[in-house]
Every structure is written in C-alpha cells, then in structure tokens.
Amino acid sequence: MMKITIQKAISDDAEDILALLSPYVKKGILLPRSKEEIEKTSNSFTVAVAQKKIIGVVSHYKYNNNLFEIRSLAVNSRYHHKDIGKQLVAYAIEDILQQHRDAKIFCLTYNPSFFKKAGFMAVAKETLPDKIWKDCQYCQHRDNCTETAMVYVLRSRS
Ligand SMILES: CC(C)(COP(=O)(O)OP(=O)(O)OC[C@H]1O[C@@H](n2cnc3c(N)ncnc32)[C@H](O)[C@@H]1OP(=O)(O)O)[C@@H](O)C(=O)NCCC(=O)NCCS
Structure with a gap:
C-alpha cells in the first residue's frame, strides 16, 4: 500500500501547493492564493506527501485567538477517496x-x-462574524453564493 505522510508545509512547498489548488481555483471551488502568501504563511498549511510528491493540502486561517477557518483543501484527483482529505482536515484541526x-x-x-x-x-x-466575508469580493460567485457555512463540533477532548 502507498505510504502517505501528513505534515506541516514549509515555504519551499509553495509552488507545489499552488499547482494543486490551481485546477479547483479555475473551477471556482477554491479561492485563489498567491505564491507569496503561501510562502509567508506556510506554517498554517498542512500537506499530504506520497512518494516525495505533494498530493494534498489544507490550510487554516486565524481570525482571532478563538476563531479559525479551515480552507484551501484540495487532494490531487488521482488520489481521491483514499482518506487523504479526511486526514488533512483532522491534522489541521x-x-x-x-x-x-x-x-x-x-x-x-x-x-x-x-x-x-x-x-x-x-x-x-449569519452566525459567523462579518469579517470572514472579506474574501468574498474576490470570488466569482459573490452575488449568488451557494456555499455552506459549517462549524467543527466533533471534539475528541473535553
Ligand atoms: C473534497 C476533497 C478534498 C476530498 O478528498 P478525499 O481525499 O477524496 O476525501 P476522503 O477520501 O478523505 O473522504 C472522506 C469521506 O468523505 C467522503 N467524500 C469524499 N469526497 C466527497 C465528495 N466530493 N462528496 C461527498 N462525500 C465525499 C468520502 O466518501 C469519505 O467518506 P467515508 O469516511 O464514509 O468513507 C477532494 O474531493 C477535493 O480535492 N475536491 C476538490 C476541492 C474541494 O472541493 N475542496 C473543498 C472545498 S471547501
């Protein structure tokens, strides 16, 4: 079975992360990120690596001490349905x-x-603070948004 490692990204991963996000950005499923942004905030990115290749990514964004967004989640389509997305999200959380x-x-x-x-x-x-909508101005779906807002409720610790 193929070995998959979930680990924190480093700034050198920015190019590969960008390539992974790109097809989904083009489809309008994910918001665009710049290489500079990924390099500067690589610490908030988590990657899945198989055979030394980055095949999955997720990031988290800190709004304030207590409010975090999970975003930029993508798995290379050749590796879908192998639990990689789930592991990435669990690691980031x-x-x-x-x-x-x-x-x-x-x-x-x-x-x-x-x-x-x-x-x-x-x-x-509407239950999420207004400031999270700051990215929406860059989104092609801003006037007819059909995204679902969700919060993490499955706490493994008390
Ligand atoms: C969404 C995405 C990251 C899932 O990655 P993945 O590695 O294939 O997902 P997993 O194998 O970890 O799936 C975990 C569970 O979710 C389910 N699932 C996976 N993709 C799904 C989808 N598109 N729709 C519904 N359920 C899905 C799986 O069946 C699995 O269920 P199980 O635990 O009962 O077996 C991947 O499809 C992707 O990159 N999509 C394009 C980008 C995207 O949509 N990002 C999220 C937008 S915010």
Whole structure:
C-alpha cells in the first residue's frame, strides 16, 4: 500500500501547493492564493506527501485567538477517496486545538457532505462574524453564493 505522510508545509512547498489548488481555483471551488502568501504563511498549511510528491493540502486561517477557518483543501484527483482529505482536515484541526483549546473552527464549502464526515455541522452563515466575508469580493460567485457555512463540533477532548 502507498505510504502517505501528513505534515506541516514549509515555504519551499509553495509552488507545489499552488499547482494543486490551481485546477479547483479555475473551477471556482477554491479561492485563489498567491505564491507569496503561501510562502509567508506556510506554517498554517498542512500537506499530504506520497512518494516525495505533494498530493494534498489544507490550510487554516486565524481570525482571532478563538476563531479559525479551515480552507484551501484540495487532494490531487488521482488520489481521491483514499482518506487523504479526511486526514488533512483532522491534522489541521488537531494543530489548532493543541494551541487553542477552545477554538471555534469553521469552513465555507460547496462540499458539506465531506465536511460532515470530518466532524462539521452546517450553521446559518449569519452566525459567523462579518469579517470572514472579506474574501468574498474576490470570488466569482459573490452575488449568488451557494456555499455552506459549517462549524467543527466533533471534539475528541473535553
Ligand atoms: C473534497 C476533497 C478534498 C476530498 O478528498 P478525499 O481525499 O477524496 O476525501 P476522503 O477520501 O478523505 O473522504 C472522506 C469521506 O468523505 C467522503 N467524500 C469524499 N469526497 C466527497 C465528495 N466530493 N462528496 C461527498 N462525500 C465525499 C468520502 O466518501 C469519505 O467518506 P467515508 O469516511 O464514509 O468513507 C477532494 O474531493 C477535493 O480535492 N475536491 C476538490 C476541492 C474541494 O472541493 N475542496 C473543498 C472545498 S471547501
């Protein structure tokens, strides 16, 4: 069986991360990120590596001490349905909770069934603070957004 490692990204991974996100950015499923942005914030990116190749990515964004977004989740289509997306999200959540025990973790997604399996529950968008909508101005779907807002509810620790 193919060995897959989930690990924190480093700034040198930026190019590969960009390439992984790119097809989904083009489809309008993910928001664009710049190489510079990924390099500068590589610490908040988690990657899945198989045979020395980056095949999956997720990142988290800190709004304040207690509010975090899971975003930029993508797995190379050749590796879908191998539990990689789930492991990436679990790793990113653990990373956040280790430092911020009471963090509220949310996502905005076109794929609520995947995130439900990863421990998230759909909530009304209005329950999230206004400032999370700052990215929307760059989105091609801003006027007819059909994303689902979800928050992480499956706490493994008390
Ligand atoms: C969403 C995505 C990251 C899932 O990655 P993946 O590695 O194939 O997912 P996993 O194998 O970890 O799947 C975990 C569970 O979610 C389910 N799942 C996976 N993709 C799904 C999808 N597109 N729709 C519904 N359920 C899905 C799996 O069946 C699995 O269920 P199980 O635990 O009952 O077996 C991948 O399809 C992808 O890169 N999509 C394009 C980008 C995208 O949509 N990103 C998220 C937008 S916010």
